Amino acid sequence: MKGAARDAALAVLALVVILGLLVGLARTGTLAVPPPEGNRPLADKFLKTTYNWTSDLWSASPEVVTSILWDYRGLDTVYETGVFFLAIIGAIALVRGIKTPSLRWRGMSVVARTVSKITLVAIPVVAASIALHGHLTPGGGFQGGSVFAVASLLAIVALGTGFLTGRGWSKDRLLAFRTLGLLLIALVAVSALILALLKGEMGYIMQNQWKPWARVGLGYLFGGGNGILYSGSLFFLNLAEFLAVSAGLSLVFILMGLPWESLKGGASE
Amino acid sequence: MMVYLTAFALIMLGIAGMLFRRNLLKIIMALSVADSGAYLLLIAIGYRSGGTAPILTGYEGGPMVDPLPQALVLTAIVIGVCVLIMAVSLVVNVYRHYGTLDVSELRRLRG
Structure with a gap:
């Protein structure tokens, strides 16, 4: 059993590395017990500027994590969404040539199907509330999109893939929505820059709010005065990400939910 | 203390699963468990004594936890x-071409 001996050696090695990491992190104070009191300077800066309109760096959102994701480190998140898009493209490329079978399976029992149909209405509502309040409460585009994809998964499991494909949720259409979401993100990302160029001012990619040295911004109150807070680009980016992630994950679930028989026949291409 | 140990236990469980399981899908599940351990560790590092969630809606003073690891973990997720x-999808393809998910079987099929 040469393979088993090698696996055991690897396991011991991994154990040593991880224990070393644990001891090392504990000794440098990163794994402090009890947890430290104050925040590090960078975190403190984020916490103090994000909803402080007197600051030049404010992002008009009380949700600090969303501000970091879509404003302070916005480009990071754009690239992350790009990686997600490429993963979906890769998945489609890898399972190409699988024919969608004649979907005769009508799903589970009547009880399961009825309950699923009720929850199928409720889940997207929750998903939309998570995504559209991403700049106010915990959540955001990705979280909302993931919750939405749960509804697709439920439909696939309880009602059969045919329930979705029969309602026009084809692979190409979902991919088109996924691409539309990504394009909207790109559009919002450059919108402040375009505004700045039109006005002959300084502007940045992924700029959200007005800055003294780059005097363009996407606003933050809908209706002026005591209007509704929408936090500039954060709301639109969350909306676009919600569209992108819900379409993308639903697409992946439909691909992965294809039945066993359609996988066996597709080996020759 | 507990949370750090849980995180490291999850990472180790994941690595053990990746090494000692033979089914490709179980290996992927083990990878996911190890992932979760890493997320838990990062979030635990960002915790501050008595801290609340870093959200200023209805904020009533007091310390807040570090928001930066949370943003990082969201990206990592x-x-x-x-x-x-x-x-x-690679596993689906492996199954289509070899008809098995057992890695030792796959090793034998080489060539």
Whole structure:
């Protein structure tokens, strides 16, 4: 059993590395017990500027994590969404040539199907509330999109893939929505820059709010005065990400939910 | 203390699963468990004594936890999902071409 001996050696090695990491992190104070009191300077800066309109760096959102994701480190998140898009493209490329079978399976029992149909209405509502309040409460585009994809998964499991494909949720259409979401993100990302160029001012990619040295911004109150807070680009980016992630994950679930028989026949291409 | 140990235990469980399981899908599940351990560790590092969630809606003073690891973990979760998607589609392809998910079987089929 040469393979088993090698696996055991690897396991011991991994154990040593991880224990070393644990001891090392504990000794440098990163794994402090009890947890430290104050925040590090960078975190403190984020916490103090994000909803402080007197600051030049404010992002008009009380949700600090969303501000970091879509404003302070916005480009990071754009690239992350790009990686997600490429993963979906890769998945489609890898399972190409699988024919969608004649979907005769009508799903589970009547009880399961009825309950699923009720929850199928409720889940997207929750998903939309998570995504559209991403700049106010915990959540955001990705979280909302993931919750939405749960509804697709439920439909696939309880009602059969045919329930979705029969309602026009084809692979190409979902991919088109996924691409539309990504394009909207790109559009919002450059919108402040375009505004700045039109006005002959300084502007940045992924700029959200007005800055003294780059005097363009996407606003933050809908209706002026005591209007509704929408936090500039954060709301639109969350909306676009919600569209992108819900379409993308639903697409992946439909691909992965294809039945066993359609996988066996597709080996020759 | 407990949370750090839980995180490291999850990482080790994941690595053990990746090494000692033979089914490709179980290996992917173990990878996902190790991922979760890493997320838990990062979030635990960002915790501050008595801290609340870093959200200023209805904020009433007091310390807040570090928001930066949370943003990092959100990115990491998305990348983790990407890795899972790619891995599962590769496994689907392996099954189509070899008809098995057992890695020792796959090793024998080489050539």
